[in-house]
Amino acid sequence: MQLSALESLSTRLDAEHYRPIFIETENALKQNEWDYLENLTKSIMSFGAYALNNQIEYRESGIPFLRATDIKEGYIDFSNALRIDSAANELLWKSEIKPETVLLTMSGTVGNSSVTQEGMNYPINSSQDVAKIITTSQLNPYYLSVFLQSHYGRIQTSRLPIGSVQQHIFLWQINKLVIPLLGKAFQSSTEHTYREALSLLKQADVAYEEAQTLLLSELGLADWQPKPQTESVRDFSDVWSAGRMDAEYYQPKYDDIVNAIKGYPGGWHALGNLVTMRKCVEVGSKEYLDEGIPFVRVSNITPFEITEEKYISAELYSQVAQHQPNQGEILLSKDATPGIAHYIDEQPRRMIPSGGILRLKRKSDKVNDEYLTLALNSMPTLEQVNRDVGGSVILHWRPDQVAGTLIPILPQAKQAEIQRKVMESATLRRQSRALLERAKRAVEIAIEDGEAAAMEWMSEYQQTHL
Structure with missing residues (x-):
């Protein structure tokens, strides 16, 4: 490419930025009526005051504080969103989200987009990794979000990231996205x-x-709320058998959950008695490709879908093919965000899960797969996970802890x-x-x-x- 052909406003001189597919996509979009996104919006903002983060205390409930990980392809997943109180929301008033705002992820999985709708429970706030785009009357926000998720939108946003480890895009780059009118x-x-x-x-x-x-x-936990207790008396034998000396592990709320399961008339089983467990594999970031066979990390699984972000070669896949998930298995995260379960109810495409994910296969007829997966994603299991990994800097749910998770055995009709x-x-x-x-x-x-x-x-x- 000649120097004269380089973009006058670009700070990028690397060959990656000028791959043929990027140039061809931009040229195709400019064949018909188009404009830069900055000319079609009232505002494009993100919360950039990092220092204010030190003044925020996250809560178990409250106003959703969306991060890039909460913005999926086409929708917002509120299930794992952080929560803040009204005082923090007022402090972060610049990053509050209004209805019919297009959200675009700027970090991590760059390029995911969705639209906030009128019927959502406001207020909603967001982090510095989410761009908030308010369009003019010339550009329908729903159309913009669909375009950003399309092949032509994805090609543009995949061209922008800067950084070798944690990739990021900036508002000035988003301003220059080419939008077909x-x-x-x-x-x-x-x-x-x-x-x-x-x-x-x-x-x-x-x-x-x-x-x-x-x-x-x-x-009996439909209306359960943890009681604000500040102490718990334990025998030394309990501490010794649990192998935990920290107060976090012995919070009374965990007793409530365990007692509810163990006191259930239908009985219960440890997860290890209901399933077989297989560890998956790490391939190393040097093996990641822009296309190929999906390498599924913890950030790619939810209870409802498996997304794609990183890929490996067919050659490497053949070497680790024993880790290919099968229909009827449950993928369960044990690291980073432990406790996310996804049931594979159809024949899956070729993929390899990372070492932070376990493959579970039901071996007992006491539970059905859908019920078991839902139970793993439920509040009682989540509280057991929180108890097991509490006090750790890097969250890691050990396989022995996973196997010891209590699962209530509901009647077959209820299951x-x-x-x-x-x-x-x-x-x-x-x-x-x-x-x-x-x-x-x-x-x-x-x-x-x-x-x-x-x-x-x-x-x-x-x-x-x-």
């Missing part, structure tokens, strides 16, 4: 499809929450009821994902072949998939 009718059609996808996702959340409530009600709810939730999520993929593909077709071709494809798609 498709017609308002097409943008509105994209919004309609996206909203429909989010509505299905909300229904999926409701079904899953109902399943969780069934479990908690059965254990079946929970199973139906979980399966209903999974079906709704697949439908939601299909709608979002349809919206993304329509945007891509509009860019490549025009809006008329995209609308025709949408019409044919609806006829063949009804």
Whole structure:
């Protein structure tokens, strides 16, 4: 590439920034009407006052404080969001999120995007790793988010990250994203499809929450709140057998959970009696590729999906293929964010989970897979995880602790009821994902072949998939 062809506003002179696919994508977007994102927005902001973090105390409940890890592809996952109180929210007033704001991750998994909707529980706040984009009337926020998730949006954001270990993008880079200005009718059609996808996702959340409530009600923990006790008296024999001297381990709230499970009339089992466990593998960051076979890390799994971020070669995959997950297994995180369980209910694509993930396979008929996975993701298990890893700087849930986790054995009829709810939730999520993929593909077709071709494809798609 000639020096004259380099971008006048770019500080990047590395060859990676000027790979052919990046140049081709930008040229394709500029074939039709377009503009830079900065000219189509009222504001693009992030919370950049790092020093204020020292004044924030996170709470067990309160106002959601979203990080990049909470922004998924097309939706916001509030389940693991940090919480702050109203005083912290007022302190961080510049980073408070308003309805119909486009969120874009700037760190970690760069480029994930979603939109905040009117019906969410506000206030909501966010960290410095999330860009908040408020558009003008010329740019529909739902269309913008779908475009950012599309092939053309992803190619642009994948070009931007700076840093070899923890990659990051900056607001001045986001300002220069090339946005195709498709017609308002097409943008509105994209919004309609996206909203429909989010509505299905909300229904999926409701079904899953109902399943969780069934479990908690059965254990008498539906309305449980930890009591504010500051001391707990223990025998030395208890301390010796537990191998823990720290006060964190002996909080009374953990006794409440253990007693509820052990006192359940249907009985209980340690997880190790219900499943076999297999450790996965680390390949080393030097083996990471931009494309290939997914290498699944803890940050890539949720109870509902497995995302892709890092990849390995087919050659390396063949060397570690014994770690390929199979249908009917549960992936369970034990490091970093321990206690996330994902049930593989379909034949999975080729992938290799990292060493921070365990593969569980049910070996007992006392539980079904969907119920067991939900129980692992439930509050009683989470509190057991918190007890086991408490006091550690680097969170690590030892395999022996995982095996000792208490699982209540509900009656088969109640497990079946929970199973139906979980399966209903999974079906709704697949439908939601299909709608979002349809919206993304329509945007891509509009860019490549025009809006008329995209609308025709949408019409044919609806006829063949009804």
